[in-house]
Amino acid sequence: MTDFAFPSKKVLIIGSGIGGLSAGIILVKLGFQVTIIEKNRQPGGMMRSYKRNGIECNVGVHYLGSLDKGQMLDRLFDFLGVTGQIPIKRMGTGGVIDRYYMDSDLLPTGMFDMPEGLDAYEQNLYQAFPRERKQITAIVKNLHSATRKINSLEFLFSGQNDFEILEHANPMGELMTQWNCSPGLRAVLGVPAAWIGVPLSACPSFYHNMVLASYLLSSWRLKCSGSQMADVFADRLKSLGGRIITDDAVAKILVTDRIATGVRLRSGQELKAPLIIGALHPKIILGMLPENAVKPSYRKRIARLEDTHGICGVHVAVNADEHPELDHNLFKIHTHPDGNIADMIFYQMRKSEKKEKNLLSILFDVPAEPWEKWSGTRTGCRGRDYNDAKIREAEKRIKGAQSLFGPLENYQILDIFTPLSIRDWVSSPDGTAYGVQRSHRQILSAALLNRTAVKGLFLAGQSVLAPGILGAILGSLVTIKFIIGPQWFKKAFSDLQIG
Ligand SMILES: Cc1cc2nc3c(=O)[nH]c(=O)nc-3n(C[C@H](O)[C@H](O)[C@H](O)COP(=O)(O)OP(=O)(O)OC[C@H]3O[C@@H](n4cnc5c(N)ncnc54)[C@H](O)[C@@H]3O)c2cc1C
Known part of the structure; x- marks a missing residue:
């Protein structure tokens, strides 16, 4: 990739989740002048964890696939220059990565590893x-x-x-x-x-x-926190010469004659560049565009995209002696008689920053209704009845967890997040966890989301190709392929291909 460069072409990237950071690192390596703008005080988006009572609680990174030497994500981490800086631990050394418990008699043993x-x-x-x-x-x-x-x-x-x-x-x-x-x-x-x-x-x-x-x-599981992982990516970008502006959201994308020219920030500052990448949900980017910047048909196509559901998460500190770390995840699955999944709960028991405490994380899908009445409020201002509803939900889930982990005594609820928390944290519409749904019905309408109807404006992040850390990095590569063209792409990235 060294004989290849786009000297001094400026690019602005909106959002510093894994999508924005990976796109930024690759572009800066290609010679672009990269500035990432992030609305939160710290970079990382959903990859970032948060601390409660001294314990790091992960949001969007619970396990990662294909990180063994030479495997896909490992090659991508190598390419991005972060391998070795993100400590990881192999899961499933006892023969199980995920253990599924079914509540029906569809499986003779009720369990699958x-x-x-x-x-x-x-x-x-x-x-x-x-x-x-x-x-x-x-x-x-x-x-x-x-x-x-x-x-x-x-x-x-x-x-x-x-x-x-x-x-x-x-x-x-x-x-x-x-x-x-x-x-x-x-x-x-x-x-x-x-x-x-x-x-x-x-x-x-x-x-x-x-x-x-x-x-x-x-x-693999992180041996560090999600925040440390996010910082590794952010530091890598900065060490290559990229810049991150935090705590200032992009309010508007500036467009003249359907050509993107820059962005206006919440603070009023304007930044100009011929290339802009929106590394967050396409519907949010659409809302940043002037009314006449795109044809109504494009607006309609994006606005109509169906998203994935929201997720609730409960983080609980439990006694480490009674509830040791498990090197596999547990799933409790409720199915319809035809085998289709009606409801799924994810559990992870892992060490925490405190020797005497382990962290039990419980993730579950939720219908939007229970939280809808607070949808007009912002995080931190939802009042007591919202907190009470969260605690009730958490208690219910902790009770349910006892069928897998035995009695959970003296536990301490560290935090509960709802789709509204995710919505406000990263601006994901209605708190969608994985962005645009990759369903067969949307195969055409969600295809090639990386490109937009505005010249010079591209999209990245989990919605453009596939969700997850791996999916978002791959999505960044596809976006960059559109930006530099397939010929240059092949030249610049051939090292990544094997076989
Ligand atoms: C509960 C949960 C569990 C998950 N578990 C896993 C897992 O175990 N493994 C895995 O691989 N994936 C997992 N995922 C998915 C994974 O976390 C996401 O696919 C990925 O982090 C999305 O990255 P992104 O860059 O697309 O979006 P985001 O991380 O959402 O980044 C978007 C960024 O844009 C910023 N932003 C928003 N609006 C503006 C604005 N106006 N101006 C500037 N910045 C703005 C946001 O603050 C955010 O930082 C999970 C997701 C969830 C919700």
Whole structure:
């Protein structure tokens, strides 16, 4: 990448989540002059954790896939220059990465273990569903082929549509119906799709396989906090010469004749640049554009995009002697009789900054209604009844956790976040956790979101390609491919491709 440069071309990036920071690092390495603008006091967006009673509580990083030497995220971290600075710990050394508990009789043992490795996964599926060898063979064959494609990152370099979108748009749930899979098998395969906020019946097989494969290849937990991870990315950008302006939101994107020219900040300051990247939800970027900057059809397409649901999180300090760290995650899953997932709760028990306390994190989807009556209020100003409602919800979830962890005595609730907290923290519409939903229905309307109808304005972040740390970094690469063109992209990034 050294013989390649775009000297002194200025770029402004709105938002310093993993999408904005990764795009910034790559562009600064290409020779662009990068300035990131972040509304919060500290960079990192959802990647950043927060401290309660001396304990770091993570928001948007609970585990990461494909970080073993040479695997996809490891190569991307290497490329971004952050490997080694983000301490990580391998999960699943005891043979389990994720343990699923089903509340129905769809699984004979009521439980399924997702291990590390595709072969081990296949064996566990055979064991749990001995009568479905044919179906499992077909599922795993597809998974192998998706893994090869994803790991090689060939989709970034091929001249075809990114992700060969149309070929792999068939929902995984539909394929499983065609293959006559049992509700139990459907429930197990539904978990990775539900984790990215898409029901299996609507989840394009490519997205399903990408998420599942990325965690099966190897799964890792941070040995540091989300805040430290965010600081590593922010420091890397600054060490290369990039700049981050914090505590000042972008209020308006300046556009003349449908060409982006700069941004106006909340403070009134104006920054000019011929290139702007909105690394946050496309609907929020749309709201920053002057009324006549885009055609009504573009406005309508973005405004109509369906988002993923909101998530609530409860962080609880528990006695470390009674509740040791688990090196795998637990999922409690409530299914419909047809095996489709109705409700899923994620649990993680890990060490905390305090020796005598471990941190139990519980994440669960919530319908919007219970929190709607506070939607007109801002974080910190919602009053006592909101706090009481949060505590009631937390107590209910902690009680539910006891069926997995045994009696939880002397616990201390550290914090509870709701979709409203996420909405206010990172400006995600209605607190959507994973942004635009990658469902088959939206395969066309959500395709190529990286480009906009305004010249010089591009998008990045979890909504443009796929959610998660990996998905957002890949999304940044696709955006940069649009900016510099496929020829230059191939030249600049060929080291990333393998196979
Ligand atoms: C509860 C939860 C658990 C998750 N768990 C995992 C996990 O275990 N593993 C995983 O890989 N992924 C996980 N994710 C997903 C992952 O965290 C996200 O996909 C990713 O962090 C999104 O990054 P982003 O850059 O797209 O967006 P964000 O992190 O939301 O960044 C957007 C940034 O823009 C800023 N901003 C907003 N408005 C303005 C403005 N007007 N001006 C300037 N700045 C602005 C925001 O403050 C924010 O910093 C989880 C997400 C959630 C919600």
